Structure formats: structure tokens, C-alpha cells
Amino acid sequence: xxxxxxxxxxxxxxxxxxxxxxxxxxxxxxxxxxxxxxxxxxxxxxxxxxxxxxxxxxxxxxxxxxxxxxxxxxxxxxxxxxxxxxxxxxxxxxxxxxxxxxxxxxxxxxxxxxxxxxxxxxxxxxxxxxxxxxxxxxxxxxxxxxxxxxxxxxxxxxxxxxxxxxxxxxxxxxxxxxxxxxxxxxxxxxxxxxxxxxxxxxxxxxxxxxxxxxxxxxxxxxxxxxxxxxxxxxxxxxxxxxxxxxxxxxxxxxxxxxxxxxxxxxxxxxxxxxxxxxxxxxxxxxxxxxxxxxxxxxxxxxxxxxxxxxxxxxxxxxxxxxxxxxxxxxxxxxxxxxxxxxxxxxxxxxxxxxxxxxxxxxxxxxxxxxxxxxxxxxxxxxxxxxxxxxxxxxxxxxxxxx
Numbered sequence: 001x002x003x004x005x006x007x008x009x010x011x012x013x014x015x016x017x018x019x020x021x022x023x024x025x026x027x028x029x030x031x032x033x034x035x036x037x038x039x040x041x042x043x044x045x046x047x048x049x050x051x052x053x054x055x056x057x058x059x060x061x062x063x064x065x066x067x068x069x070x071x072x073x074x075x076x077x078x079x080x081x082x083x084x085x086x087x088x089x090x091x092x093x094x095x096x097x098x099x100x101x102x103x104x105x106x107x108x109x110x111x112x113x114x115x116x117x118x119x120x121x122x123x124x125x126x127x128x129x130x131x132x133x134x135x136x137x138x139x140x141x142x143x144x145x146x147x148x149x150x151x152x153x154x155x156x157x158x159x160x161x162x163x164x165x166x167x168x169x170x171x172x173x174x175x176x177x178x179x180x181x182x183x184x185x186x187x188x189x190x191x192x193x194x195x196x197x198x199x200x201x202x203x204x205x206x207x208x209x210x211x212x213x214x215x216x217x218x219x220x221x222x223x224x225x226x227x228x229x230x231x232x233x234x235x236x237x238x239x240x241x242x243x244x245x246x247x248x249x250x251x252x253x254x255x256x257x258x259x260x261x262x263x264x265x266x267x268x269x270x271x272x273x274x275x276x277x278x279x280x281x282x283x284x285x286x287x288x289x290x291x292x293x294x295x296x297x298x299x300x301x302x303x304x305x306x307x308x309x310x311x312x313x314x315x316x317x318x319x320x321x322x323x324x325x326x327x328x329x330x331x332x333x334x335x336x337x338x339x340x341x342x343x344x345x346x347x348x349x350x351x352x353x354x355x356x357x358x359x360x361x362x363x364x365x366x367x368x369x370x371x372x373x374x375x376x377x378x379x380x381x382x383x384x385x386x387x388x389x390x391x392x393x394x395x396x397x398x399x400x401x402x
Contacts, residue, residue, distance in 0.1 A: 004127035006134050013182035014122045019141025020176035021114050024084060026149035027169040031157045032091070032104070035165075041097050049097075049104050054343035056108025061116055061332035062204065068328050073117045073124075077180060080113025085173045092166040112335065114176075119331040123319050125185050129265060131320065132272075136261030136312040143253045143308070146227075151243065206326060206333040211375070212269070212317040213337045218372040219310055220341020222280070225349045225365045226303060230287070233358035239293050245300040252304030260309040261316075269317040270376065272309050277373040280306030284366045288359055 033046050041049065067076040087107035091100060119138075126134030156165040206213075234242030264272045283302030290296040315334045322330040345368070353361040 004129055006127065006130050006137075008125065010125045010183045010185045011122065011134065011138075013179050014118060014125065015138055015141055017176045017179035017183070018118050018122075018138060019145055020172045020179060021081070021084075021111075021118065022142035022145040023149045024088065024169045024173040024176070025111060026145045027153035027156070027165065027172070028088070028091075029153070030150045031153045031165055032100075034157060035091070035162055036097060036100055039095055039097060039100075041100075045097050045101075049101055051343055051347060052101065053104050053108040053111070054339040056105040057112030057115075058204070058336050058339050060109040060112040061336050064116055064328045064332045067113070067117075073121050073328060074180070074183075074185070076113055077117040077121065078177065080110045080115075080117065081173055081177050081180070083107070083110030084114060085170045085177075086110075088166050088170040088173065092163055112339075115335050116332045117328065118180075119315065119319075119334070120328040121183065121185050123327045123331065124324070125183070130261075132264030132312065132316045133258065133261035135316045135319075136257040136308075139312050139315075140254065140257060143250055143257070146246065146250065150246075204333070204336055206318070206322055206329045209318045209321050209330060209333050211379075212314055212321070213333055215273070215372055215376065216314045216318075216334060216337035217341035218368050219280075219314065220338040221345025221349070222284070222341075222365050222368045222372070223307060223311075223338075224342030224345045225362070226284075226287070228346050229349065229353060229358055229361065232353075233287065233362070234290075234296060236358050237291060239290065239296055241293060242296065244293070245296055245303075248297050249300040249304035249307070252301050253308035256305045256308030257312060261312060264313055264316055269313050269320075270379065272313040273317070273376050274373075276306050276309030276313060277369065277376060278306075280310065281366065281369050281373065282306075284362055284369060288362045288366070 033050050036046055036049050064076075067079075071079070083106055087103045087110055090103040090106070094100070094103065119135075122134070122138050123131065126138075153165055153169075156168055230245055231242050234240075234245070260272045260276070279302050283299045283306055286295060286299035286302060290299060315331075318330050318334045319327055349361055349364060352364050
């Protein structure tokens, strides 16, 4: 059987655009709060600047159906990138804390639109038989930027100037616009008559995506806690060069993502989510046991393997559960759940860390991942029993199951 072509011009353009989009975001992830602190922001204001971004992204995704109806997916992607560029420039143009908060909200709107519609368009471009593999490759750009861009952002802020940081972030966001121009998918505007107004619940979480949506919240909290607090945990344990954690982790994300995508296409989501959850749990246990850089880097191997399997698998699982015309809403659901988990997890786990320390805080993160893994393994066991209990139709039933 000949495989359908994956690496088309449209797909390659979207992979590049996604990488540039996340570069602009990760330049600012560790630096915007430092910049606000340099302007005299209080602890509460710094927390607001750091946390309001995710919630504004969730709010704008409530209107994805409206955007598709009137503008089409491609124009919504352009609008999101334009808002991101405008917000990034505004950080430097206005040096009051209130203006930065307003720009942060605007940036959340832009990031929410951009990520949602880039994923929705790429889901249309990827052949259905290779969707898991394609989503895995699509996410590699954001993975690379997660490893490299924060360090570049810190260098620009500390060693050059805030202006260099903000204009570099705006420049790579503009490169995302240029890359998107070479993708011709997503331009069509579908003016479908809406017979029934979607409820707020359906706007936040697409109907029929319940299980993977809830799992994405749990994983978002666990994933965000590692990205946000691992450096502080390492400092608490007197471990130097903790930045190597993300470099090694990213390397193993590269290894696991393409493999996981092909496995998902062949065997279904559970075949990827089950081992991914186990690998990530092992990584968390090693983080709690880390008293040296060697153990911390061992943890980063399992962190990378687990995250590389889970993130694209959850997105693909949600996309596969809806009709093609609902993929924009399904994409919004994934990012809404991820942002809810990440933003809420960072806030709550930060409070816990203040009481018990960062190392012991990871016991709470481990509990979250156990809550993630248990329903997956129970349902997988149920599927296995059903398949083996129906010898004539079991194989076909297994292939239909997510």
C-alpha cells in the first residue's frame, strides 16, 4: 500500500510558521516577568502578567466558530499573528504596568487565535491515514523553540536591551506570517447557517471530546509545572546547569514524536497515551529523587519521551473525534484544556511549593499524572478484554477505538 504524501508545500509552510510562532512566544516566556519587575511591578502584578495570558487565550477561542464563519481559517490565523506582533511591540512602547497587562491580554488573544487555527489548518492538510504522524512532526517546531528560545530571550534582555528582545520576538512572529503565505489551505470561508447557538460549555469544550479533553487538563498541569518550576527545584537542591534538562528533554522529544505518531495511526491513541503516561511518571519520580545533575538529566530523558508521545497524541485524539467541519472547535478545545491545566496548575502548585518546597511539590504533580494514567489504563484493559472476547469482530473493533 502506497502512503499518501505528507510533506507537501502546505504542510512544510505550516510547520515553519508554527515554529516561528512559538519562537516569539518562548522568547518572552521567562523574560516578560523579569522586564515587569525591572519596572517596579509588585509580586501580585508579576503573577497577573504571567497568568492572564493563558486565560485571555481561552476567552478568544470561544469565538472560533464565528471566526471561521465570517473570515475563514487562514484569515483568522493572520489576525492572530497580527495581534501577537502588535502586542509584542506594545510591551516596549508603553512602560507602565497597566499597559503591559493590557498588552498581555492582547497577546493572549493573538496566541489563542494563531495556535488554534494553525492546528486546524494543518489537520485539513495532513492525510487522514497519517494524521498522528503529521501532528507529531508539526509540533517539532514548537519543541525546538521551547528548548532554544528562552535562553536567547534571556540573552537579548540581559546582555543587549529590552528593545532587542521585543523586536526580535515581533520579527519571528512576522516570519510566521511569511511562512503562512506559502500555505494555500484554509482560505475558504464556509457560511453555514447556525441552527442552534452553541452553549458556553460547547465553546470551551467541543461535544464528544470529553475524555481526552479532561486528560489534557491533567497533563497540562503536570507539564506546566515542570517547565515553570524545574529551575527553582534545581536551585533548591543546589544542582547547577539545570538548563541542560530542557536541551536533553528536547532531544528525546525529537526521538519519540515521529515514532509515536506512526504508532497512533496504526494502533490508536491508547497505544501511545499508555506508555507516554508511564514514561512521564518515571520522569517525575526521578525529579523528586534528584540530588545531582546526573539524576536530573536522567529525569529529562523520561520527561522528553513522555511529553513527546502525549502532546501530539492528545491533540490527534481530539481531532479524530469530530467531523472535519468541527476541527477548528476541536483544536480550540485542545488548547483551551491545555491552557486551563497549565495556568491553573502553575498558580495552585506555586502556592503548594511555597508551603512545602519545590521538591515535595512534585508529589502533587505525580498525583495529577496518576489521575491521568488511571482512566487510560482501565479503559485500555476494557478494550483488550473486549477485543479478545470477540474473536470474529475484535480486530475491527480495536481499530475503531481511539
